[in-house]
Amino acid sequence: MLDSLAASTADFNPTKSVNGRMLKRLIEAGLTWLHSNQQIVNTLNVFPVPDGDTGTNMVLTMQAAFDEIKHSNETNFGKMAHTVAHGALMGARGNSGVILSQLWRGFARALDNLPVLEAQDFARALAEARDTAYKGVVRPVEGTILTVAKDIAAEAEHIFHTTDDFLQILESVVEAADRSVQNTPALLPVLKEAGVVDAGGKGLYFILEGMLRYLKGQALDIVVGTIQPLSEMVLQNTLETIEPGQDFEVVVDFRPTAAIDLPAFYGMLEQMGTSIQVGEGEGIYRVHIHVPTLNLYAPIDYTRSIGTVTRVAIENLIDQIDGRKSSCVESAPVLTPVEPGQIAVVVVSPGTGISRVFASLGASAIVDGGQTMNPSTQMIAKAFEDLPTDKIIILPNNKNINLAANAAREVSVKEVAVVPSNSVPQGLAAMMRLIPDGNFDNVVSEMKQALEEVQSGEITCATRKVEMNGIQVEEGQIIAILNGKLVYSCPGVEEALLNLLSIAKADQYELITLFYGADILPVEATNIADKVQSHFQSQVIEVQEGCQPHYQFIVSIE
Amino acid sequence: MSEKNLQYELIPLGTIKVSPNAIANIAYHAALESYGVVGFTSKNLVYGLTQAIVKDPTYGVDVHYDGKEIDIDLYLIIEYGTRIKSVAHSVSNTVRYHVEKALGISINEVNVHVRGLRISDID
Numbered sequence: 001m002l003d004s005l006a007a008s009t010a011d012f013n014p015t016k017s018v019n020g021r022m023l024k025r026l027i028e029a030g031l032t033w034l035h036s037n038q039q040i041v042n043t044l045n046v047f048p049v050p051d052g053d054t055g056t057n058m059v060l061t062m063q064a065a066f067d068e069i070k071h072s073n074e075t076n077f078g079k080m081a082h083t084v085a086h087g088a089l090m091g092a093r094g095n096s097g098v099i100l101s102q103l104w105r106g107f108a109r110a111l112d113n114l115p116v117l118e119a120q121d122f123a124r125a126l127a128e129a130r131d132t133a134y135k136g137v138v139r140p141v142e143g144t145i146l147t148v149a150k151d152i153a154a155e156a157e158h159i160f161h162t163t164d165d166f167l168q169i170l171e172s173v174v175e176a177a178d179r180s181v182q183n184t185p186a187l188l189p190v191l192k193e194a195g196v197v198d199a200g201g202k203g204l205y206f207i208l209e210g211m212l213r214y215l216k217g218q219a220l221d222i223v224v225g226t227i228q229p230l231s232e233m234v235l236q237n238t239l240e241t242i243e244p245g246q247d248f249e250v251v252v253d254f255r256p257t258a259a260i261d262l263p264a265f266y267g268m269l270e271q272m273g274t275s276i277q278v279g280e281g282e283g284i285y286r287v288h289i290h291v292p293t294l295n296l297y298a299p300i301d302y303t304r305s306i307g308t309v310t311r312v313a314i315e316n317l318i319d320q321i322d323g324r325k326s327s328c329v330e331s332a333p334v335l336t337p338v339e340p341g342q343i344a345v346v347v348v349s350p351g352t353g354i355s356r357v358f359a360s361l362g363a364s365a366i367v368d369g370g371q372t373m374n375p376s377t378q379m380i381a382k383a384f385e386d387l388p389t390d391k392i393i394i395l396p397n398n399k400n401i402n403l404a405a406n407a408a409r410e411v412s413v414k415e416v417a418v419v420p421s422n423s424v425p426q427g428l429a430a431m432m433r434l435i436p437d438g439n440f441d442n443v444v445s446e447m448k449q450a451l452e453e454v455q456s457g458e459i460t461c462a463t464r465k466v467e468m469n470g471i472q473v474e475e476g477q478i479i480a481i482l483n484g485k486l487v488y489s490c491p492g493v494e495e496a497l498l499n500l501l502s503i504a505k506a507d508q509y510e511l512i513t514l515f516y517g518a519d520i521l522p523v524e525a526t527n528i529a530d531k532v533q534s535h536f537q538s539q540v541i542e543v544q545e546g547c548q549p550h551y552q553f554i555v556s557i558e
Numbered sequence: 559m560s561e562k563n564l565q566y567e568l569i570p571l572g573t574i575k576v577s578p579n580a581i582a583n584i585a586y587h588a589a590l591e592s593y594g595v596v597g598f599t600s601k602n603l604v605y606g607l608t609q610a611i612v613k614d615p616t617y618g619v620d621v622h623y624d625g626k627e628i629d630i631d632l633y634l635i636i637e638y639g640t641r642i643k644s645v646a647h648s649v650s651n652t653v654r655y656h657v658e659k660a661l662g663i664s665i666n667e668v669n670v671h672v673r674g675l676r677i678s679d680i681d
Contacts, residue, residue, distance in 0.1 A: 092641040095593050095648040105639055109679065135678045136637040138590050138597065399664075403650060406667070420666065484664065 015167045015215075017116040020080035024069050026211040027084055031062040032220040033210025034203060041206065043463050044199035054199035057094030061101060062207065064091020077117045081108035081125075096200035099133055099145050103204075106132025119164040123156040126173075143188025145200030151180035152208070167215050174212045177205040195465050221274070246274055246290035249315040250299045253286050256307035260285070265306075272298045284310065290317065333359035333366060342436040343391045343443055346384045347427060348375060348401050351548030354424055354515060358395075361431040370548060374400050380408040390414040391440050393447065397427040399484065417444040422484060423456035424515065424546075425556030455509070457482050457500045457555035459493055478552070493520075493552050494528050498535055506557050512539050513556040515546030520553070528553075578623055581657060582616035585630050585668075588656035589619070594645030597635040599673040627666035630657070634670060638677040646670040 018026070034041075034055075041055030068087025074080045085108035088101040110128035114121060130153040133146055140146050155176035159169050184198040185191040191198055213220055250273075269276045273291035285307070289299050296314070303309055333356040338344040347363040349355040350370025358366060365383040369375035384392045392414050396405040399422045409416040417440070421427035430447035458481040462473045473479055473489040480488040480500035488499040497514075506512055512532065516525035522545065529543045546554055589595050598618025620631035630653060636645050650668040657665055 089639070089641055092644045094644065095652070098640050098644045098648065099593050102637075102640060132639075132679065136596070136640055137593050138595065141591055400651075402667075403647070422664070485662075 015165050017118045018077060018166060019116045020072075020074040020077045023077055023080045023084070023117070024072065024074075026214060027062070027066050027069065029214030029220055030207035030210040031059070031066050033213060034062060034206045035059050036221055037206045041199050041203045044196045044202060045463070053094060054096045054203060057097040058100055058200070058203040058207075060093045061088055061091050061097035064088060065101075065104065067091075076113060076115050078108070078111040078114040081111050084108065096145055096203060099136070099149075099200065100204070102133045102136050103129040103149055106130070117166075119160040119166060119169055122166070122169060123153075123160040126153040126156045129153065141188065143184040143186070143191060144198050145204050147184065147187060148177055148180045148198070148201035148204050152177050167212075170208070170212050170215065174205070174208050177201075177208050181205050193467070247293045247317055248291050248296050249275075249288070249317050250291055250296070251286060251288050251311075251313040252299055252303045252309060253284055253311040254303040254307040254309045255284055258306070260306070268302055269299065272302070333363075335359050335366065336362045336364055338364045338387055338389050338436070340388050341391070342389050343393060343434065343438065343440060344384060344387045344389050344436075345393045345395060345431065345434055346380065347395045347431070348380070348397050348405070350397070350424065350551075351515075351518065351546045353545035353547040354554075357428065357515075357544055358431060361428070362434050362436065363431065369401060370398055370550075374398070375404060377404045377407040377411065380405055381411055384408075384414070384416070385412070392416045393434075393444060394418045395421045395427040395430055397421050397424050415440065419444060419447045419451065421451055423458070424548075424554050425454050425456040425513070425558070426451045428513075428556060429454040429558060453558060455483060455504050455506075455557040457497075457504060457553070457557065458551050459496050459500065459553040459555070460551045462489065494531055497528060497532065497553055497555070500555065501532065501536065501557070504557050506536055506539060509557050510539060511542065511556075511558050512536065513542040513544060513558075515544045515548065515554040515556075517546055517548045517550070517552045517554070519549075576661060576663075578621035579616055581628065581630070581661065582619040582621045584657050584660050585621070585632065585653045586616055586619050588653045589632055589634065589649050592645075592649045592652045594637050594640040594642075595634055595649055596637050596676045599633050599635055601631070601633055628657075628663065629667040629669065630654075630665060631669045631671065633673050635674045635676050636672055638675040639679065642672055642675075646672060 038055040038059050041058065042053065045053055065084045065087035068090075069080060069083050072080065072083060074083070081104070085101070085104040088097075088104040092098045092101040106129035107125045109132065110125040111117065111121060117125070126149075130146075130149045133149055134140055137146075152173045155173055156169060159172045163169060181197050181201045184201055185196070188198065210220055265278075266276065269278075269287065269289055272295045273289045275288070275290040277288040279286040279288075285303075287299060287303060291299060300309060300312055333352070336359065344364035345362065346365045346367065347355070347358045348367045348369045349358055350368075355363075355366045355368075364387055367375045367380055367383045369379070380394065384394075390413075392412070394405045394408065394416065396402050396418065402418065402420050402422075405418045405420075409418055419430050421430055429450040433443065433446040433450045435443055460479060460481065462475060462477050462479050465475045466473050468486050471486055471489055473486070477489050477491055478493050478496040479486055480496040480503075482500055482504050487503050488496055490496050490499070501512065514525065514529055514532070516522075525543055525545075529541050533539075533541045548554060586598070589598075600618060601620060618633040620633075622629040622631070632649065632653065634646075634649065636642055650670050654665050654668050657663075
């Protein structure tokens with residue numbers, strides 16, 4: 001990704017003034033650094049379930065901005081800034097993305113056709129960016145990305161009187177952004193309660209810091225010396241960033257014999273491969289790395305030299321680029337073909353195992369998506385557009401996807417109904433009522449009724465500390481969610497599951513189905529199911545491979 | 559406080575009723591805090607006139623409750639130059655989140671009707 005960054009920086013002296021080409025590289029640097037730190041921003045979300053939002057949205061917005069200028073050779077700074085602003089506007093995703101696009105819009109407007117950017121222009125543009133962003137909201141909430149934009153503009157206006165060195169100015173702007181981000185909890189109580197800083201503000205900080213790091217010649221694609229809790233390692237996402245030549249993904253768990261010297265540790269890993277992530281929990285370290293075939297065993301040998309290796313997992317990435325999902329048995333669900341005039345069901349499914357179950361019940365199309373990856377309207381619409389029937393039912397299986405499903409209904413010329421299932425169990429209950437040759441309206445209302453007849457439970461890991469519904473949750477704890485509400489939290493999956501079932505009064509129901517997630521081994525799932533059976537002896541317990549990310553278990557009680 | 563006072567039985571205390579107006583109020587404030595929303599407009603002219611006389615803080619918000627599901631309709635003015643689709647999407651998310659958080663009741667639909675744009679700057 002950074003090949004073009006390595007290209008000449010010698011067109012002019014970058015520290016006194018900046019031209020359009022330099023801006024392009026700065027944008028790429030900001031995007032790359034934000035991308036490297038995306039997970040950090042995502043974990044700052046104020047709701048405790050994994051809901052990878054702000055970081056992802058900001059990366060997508062910046063990516064759209066960069067895509068717009070990727071092939072441009074424009075040297076005029078102002079023109080380049082306008083193109084960036086246009087790209088950001090078109091690609092703006094989510095609240096933070098929209099604000100980011102407004103910042104770029106204001107920034108570009110202040111510069112108009114300016115050929116090169118100098119210190120005082122930079123201050124003026126940041127001020128205009130702030131003004132434009134503030135205009136977009138009636139009641140600006142302080143302690144957000146807006147506050148950070150305000151503080152950096154103030155810093156730039158102050159500093160350009162003392163120096164015209166762009167590097168120095170950017171340095172103090174980045175420092176101001178950092179201070180401002182650290183101060184956000186003091187301004188916004190909801191952040192203080194949650195014990196986090198504002199995610200959008202942090203994202204803006206990373207963009208600016210990326211630009212600064214680029215000017216200083218520092219690396220942009222690694223997170224130096226950061227260790228995250230094991231529970232926060234979202235390894236599924238690393239598949240998106242496979243570089244050519246990195247053929248294998250190696251994950252090693254080990255127990256170090258002595259304290260780890262992080263910079264040296266990272267230094268060694270960097271020589272072996274890319275996409276490095278290190279997690280730590282209860283004395284165990286987990287290293288995730290992408291390596292070329294040649295270095296396949298290097299991470300294992302290295303960790304063996306500094307500790308005791310407890311577990312190793314190797315995946316062939318080349319094999320996976322098409323098939324995505326990792327630890328689950330890879331067999332594509334067999335979809336039910338649909339005849340013209342029949343009712344076809346389109347299902348949004350968070351995991352391959354769940355997809356297979358839906359397919360076996362007669363789903364005609366499956367869209368991948370769930371809590372952290374909401375499919376777009378287009379993805380849903382595309383799934384049913386080509387089906388040879390015009391009677392379509394959509395099961396979104398997640399509250400956040402309802403909207404996209406409804407939008408898909410509106411853009412389609414077919415007769416489409418959305419049965420608003422908020423969870424996989426609800427979706428399955430509705431699926432049972434499908435009669436492909438039945439009367440469309442009757443089937444839809446039957447399916448809607450079925451939604452009420454099932455209870456949905458989820459077991460997942462809290463990504464941060466929170467107190468909600470009177471339940472105190474520590475970061476990394478297992479939480480139980482019943483019909484969308486947090487009901488229990490404790491350190492263990494099994495305990496959480498049993499408590500979830502007793503809170504749901506599962507003893508008054510007949511069937512309990514457990515879909516185990518991608519992080520749970522089949523053996524573990526069977527053991528837990530045995531425990532459940534011993535507590536709920538008169539209920540039928542079914543165990544299914546769900547392969548969903550983030551959720552250890554999805555539970556259907558009916 | 560003695561030990562004895564702390565022990566009490568859980569007995570039904572009565573019912574709680576929340577009027578659509580109260581829900582509209584929460585939605586109104588949540589929407590106004592949402593980025594890109596610069597104002598509300600009335601659903602139609604007649605309604606607009608009555609609202610102009612009786613000024614209430616639920617202007618441009620419609621709450622429907624059919625005994626089972628709650629739908630919220632928002633009639634908004636958005637800042638020119640923002641991505642309207644994204645703004646509408648996040649307004650709808652924010653309103654749903656705040657209303658559900660405040661009431662503990664799940665919302666069926668939040669519909670966003672963009673009725674106009676406010677132009678403060680033209681690029």
